[in-house]
Amino acid sequence: MPATYSKDNPSGLPDFNNTETAYAHLSSGELRRALVLFQTVGNAKLVGVGKILIQWALALRIPIGWAIRPTIYSHFCGGETIEGCETQVNKLYASGVRTILDYSAEGKETEDELESTFDSILEAIKATDQDPHHAFGVFKVSGIAPTLILELVSEGKTLTSAQREAWQRVRTRVAALCTEAARIKTPVFIDAEESWLQPAIDLLAEEQMLLHNRIQAVIFTTVQLYRHDRLAYLKALTDKAQSSGFRLGVKLVRGAYMEKERFRATKIGAPSPIQPDKQATDRDYDAALDWCVEHTDTVSLCAGSHNEASSLLLCSKMKEAGLAVGDDRIWFAQLLGMSDPISFNLAAAGYNVAKYVPYGPIRETIPYLIRRAEENTSVAGQSSRELELIRSEFKRRSQVNRAR
Numbered sequence: 001m002p003a004t005y006s007k008d009n010p011s012g013l014p015d016f017n018n019t020e021t022a023y024a025h026l027s028s029g030e031l032r033r034a035l036v037l038f039q040t041v042g043n044a045k046l047v048g049v050g051k052i053l054i055q056w057a058l059a060l061r062i063p064i065g066w067a068i069r070p071t072i073y074s075h076f077c078g079g080e081t082i083e084g085c086e087t088q089v090n091k092l093y094a095s096g097v098r099t100i101l102d103y104s105a106e107g108k109e110t111e112d113e114l115e116s117t118f119d120s121i122l123e124a125i126k127a128t129d130q131d132p133h134h135a136f137g138v139f140k141v142s143g144i145a146p147t148l149i150l151e152l153v154s155e156g157k158t159l160t161s162a163q164r165e166a167w168q169r170v171r172t173r174v175a176a177l178c179t180e181a182a183r184i185k186t187p188v189f190i191d192a193e194e195s196w197l198q199p200a201i202d203l204l205a206e207e208q209m210l211l212h213n214r215i216q217a218v219i220f221t222t223v224q225l226y227r228h229d230r231l232a233y234l235k236a237l238t239d240k241a242q243s244s245g246f247r248l249g250v251k252l253v254r255g256a257y258m259e260k261e262r263f264r265a266t267k268i269g270a271p272s273p274i275q276p277d278k279q280a281t282d283r284d285y286d287a288a289l290d291w292c293v294e295h296t297d298t299v300s301l302c303a304g305s306h307n308e309a310s311s312l313l314l315c316s317k318m319k320e321a322g323l324a325v326g327d328d329r330i331w332f333a334q335l336l337g338m339s340d341p342i343s344f345n346l347a348a349a350g351y352n353v354a355k356y357v358p359y360g361p362i363r364e365t366i367p368y369l370i371r372r373a374e375e376n377t378s379v380a381g382q383s384s385r386e387l388e389l390i391r392s393e394f395k396r397r398s399q400v401n402r403a404r
């Protein structure tokens with residue numbers, strides 16, 4: 001149902017304060033779990049101590065699944081296998097939100113581990129075939145490539161013959177994932193990573209877009225606007241797409257590795273690739289949205305963000321440009337368990353929305369879960385907004401119950 005003008009909603013844009021729509025998919029028990037979880041991760045000290053304890057337990061091989069599975073894992077992950085995600089995937093779909101299956105294994109380095117991650121990602125892409133529950137596939141190049149090789153290629157170093165072979169294996173794996181996505185017509189995101197690996201990832205993404213995006217955007221690269229040089233890159237890539245005759249698929253994100261980036265820049269005495277402040281990141285992110293909406297003849301866009309202002313801005317830019325809310329060149333995406341008010345209110349208004357549904361054995365998802373917890377501390381700020389809205393939904397539900 002498209003967003004309509006009404007007295008309560010004079011802008012005709014989605015209302016992210018509508019908690020009834022935002023949390024309709026959650027029972028009161030699930031909502032309570034979310035409340036306790038956001039209260040817990042809102043405490044930065046607790047998150048810090050929890051992170052050390054988990055890493056310590058993992059190193060000593062102490063089982064921790066019993067504590068993690070019913071709490072943070074159930075909230076942020078779909079399940080341990082693709083089949084295990086089914087309930088979650090159906091629940092999202094029933095509210096108009098589609099799934100992006102995200103196999104969550106990180107930090108693998110041996111060829112056997114990389115090959116096994118490749119197999120799992122390929123399986124996830126294949127699982128989307130002819131299935132409308134799924135909107136996109138996704139992968140991280142570092143999951144199927146040795147970090148050192150990505151770093152050397154990014155620096156433009158001359159490779160030894162063994163390294164050249166390893167790089168060739170990476171290119172073959174990326175090509176196989178993209179070819180399968182193109183064959184079954186499921187678009188696939190290539191995630192963005194640390195700046196010292198990104199030139200190699202850009203190379204691979206551009207190679208695959210040139211090959212597969214002739215008619216439709218099947219391959220999506222990712223641009224991180226917390227980097228001060230990436231708005232210019234997005235514009236140059238649009239020019240390249242126009243002159244080479246391919247559609248540019250792009251996921252716009254602010255960026256997830258800010259502290260790591262700044263730490264490394266200080267350590268090696270190099271200038272930081274990160275914007276000077278949050279305002280500069282927000283400015284470039286919104287300018288990038290604007291750029292993409294103005295270039296929909298060439299660009300297909302996914303806004304990967306939990307920022308309400310940017311999400312609303314994209315809705316109003318679409319409206320100004322005369323684009324239908326469900327225009328298939330424009331998508332919104334959030335992570336499972338985060339910013340439900342954005343995802344579900346956008347979907348109810350008819351926009352294209354998908355959520356990353358991470359899955360995998362609990363042990364493998366720990367680095368992802370730690371990032372989610374850190375992102376939601378009171379320092380990062382996200383948990384207070386989530387808590388405010390969950391509390392107001394509890395209040396609304398109890399008023400409804402009293403009125404019965």
Ligand SMILES: Cc1cc2nc3c(=O)[nH]c(=O)nc-3n(C[C@H](O)[C@H](O)[C@H](O)COP(=O)(O)OP(=O)(O)OC[C@H]3O[C@@H](n4cnc5c(N)ncnc54)[C@H](O)[C@@H]3O)c2cc1C
Nearest residue numbers: 191192226253254255256277278281304305306307333334
């Ligand atoms: C669907 C989806 C896909 C994603 N894919 C990727 C990916 O491929 N690669 C990746 O790196 N991240 C990815 N992310 C994470 C994303 O980059 C952000 O870390 C996260 O979404 C928070 O940003 P936000 O837009 O939601 O908004 P906000 O919460 O408004 O912004 C927080 C972000 O602003 C930036 N920021 C905060 N403080 C400062 C400061 N002092 N100076 C400069 N910048 C600052 C940081 O990037 C921080 O993460 C993805 C997120 C989503 C929802």
